[in-house]
Amino acid sequence: MRYTVLAARIVLGLIFVVLGLNGFLLFMPPPPHIPGNAGAFSGAMFASHYVYFTSGAQVLGGALLLVNRYVPLALIVLAGVILNILAFHLTMWPQALVPFPVLVVVCWFVVAWPLRAHFAPIFTAKV
Numbered sequence: 001m002r003y004t005v006l007a008a009r010i011v012l013g014l015i016f017v018v019l020g021l022n023g024f025l026l027f028m029p030p031p032p033h034i035p036g037n038a039g040a041f042s043g044a045m046f047a048s049h050y051v052y053f054t055s056g057a058q059v060l061g062g063a064l065l066l067v068n069r070y071v072p073l074a075l076i077v078l079a080g081v082i083l084n085i086l087a088f089h090l091t092m093w094p095q096a097l098v099p100f101p102v103l104v105v106v107c108w109f110v111v112a113w114p115l116r117a118h119f120a121p122i123f124t125a126k127v
Contacts, residue, residue, distance in 0.1 A: 012036025
């Protein structure tokens with residue numbers, strides 16, 4: 001199990017560092033046609049420069065995973081990004097949902113599960 005978590009952490013870190021850097025440097029071309037609302041949303045992210053914020057969060061979270069420092073913090077940061085990726089694909093571009101976003105979610109859970117004790121205080125109700 002230890003090697004599975006290590007592999008998932010490295011894969012997740014690499015995915016987010018590379019794709020986050022792509023948001024800044026655009027070394028991978030975007031798809032030729034993004035249909036409907038998904039294309040409008042993607043265009044708005046680039047036109048408003050919001051993509052720099054999300055790409056920065058991806059690079060930060062991915063780098064923290066790769067260097068194995070502050071992993072719970074990286075997982076929290078990336079959880080927000082992953083939820084937005086899933087919402088985008090489920091609501092605007094469901095044909096592109098499989099397999100990449102699903103792989104990211106599975107890797108996130110594989111890395112987060114052994115660290116669940118670190119997240120327990122977040123779910124404690126304060127009276």
